[in-house]
Amino acid sequence: MEILLIIFLLLLLGVLLYLVFRVVKWIFNSKARIVFSLILVVLFGVVVGINKLFFQNMEFIQSNVYPDLYLVKHPIKDKDSINNMIEKRVLAQLQNGNTNTTQFYEYTTAWGFQNGTKHFINHKEDPGGFSSEELNNYQEFKMAYFSLSKSKKDTLNYYGILRYFKDGYEVKKDTIFKKRY
Known part of the structure; x- marks a missing residue:
């Protein structure tokens, strides 16, 4: 066939x-x-x-399925500006107490047998079937990942690591501190 x-x-x-x-x-x-x-x-x-x-303005699209996933549509060329905007988005979420982890991927549309990262706006990951759709299939479009952890020495404070990626590889890392009130 x-x-x-x-x-x-x-x-x-x-x-x-x-x-x-x-x-x-x-x-x-x-x-x-x-x-x-x-x-x-x-x-x-x-x-x-x-x-x-x-x-075409750059915009952050939050997934309806995964609240910690953002897709960046029409990203600007200046990586420092994008990284600053991602950091501001993470800091705003921290102030609202909404996140322990946050992922940022470039918004892509369908190509080949995959649907692109836009699939994850309204659909969960699908590891089986004719074409599996998982975020791991799109590592080259990963832009940033943030994770929040408790401080080992001070149980009242938290710290977060914001990792920036290019073509699937980590290129920069920032540490963000948060005090618990």
Whole structure:
């Protein structure tokens, strides 16, 4: 059954490539079509660039299933700014007494046989079945992890470790202290 599916997909890909070839050949038969196509491509690039620069703001999306999971949609390029915003989010949660652990992942959409990290906004981890969906499958999109622990020497105080990640590897660690009242 899988072989038939693969053959069908290869045939579909071949037909699509043939159609693209025919359209490109048709465009290059006339200078007016070439100019018009170039104008469309440049216009499309400008619209996408303007949209990306001015209309996509970074946002934190909290999971409805896991209250300690945040997905960062449209993260900005400056890692220091993102890390500061993550730290502020963690500190705000600590002041409200809401968390012992918090995880931050980059928001991703579907690709291949996986659903992306957006799956965890409304769904729990699914370790079995045709395609397993677990946060461990998305370690390269992990941005930060915070854990709060009791101080070993002083039972009234807590300390938290905020670990920052890039491409699945820890790159920075901060310690945050919290007094218990």
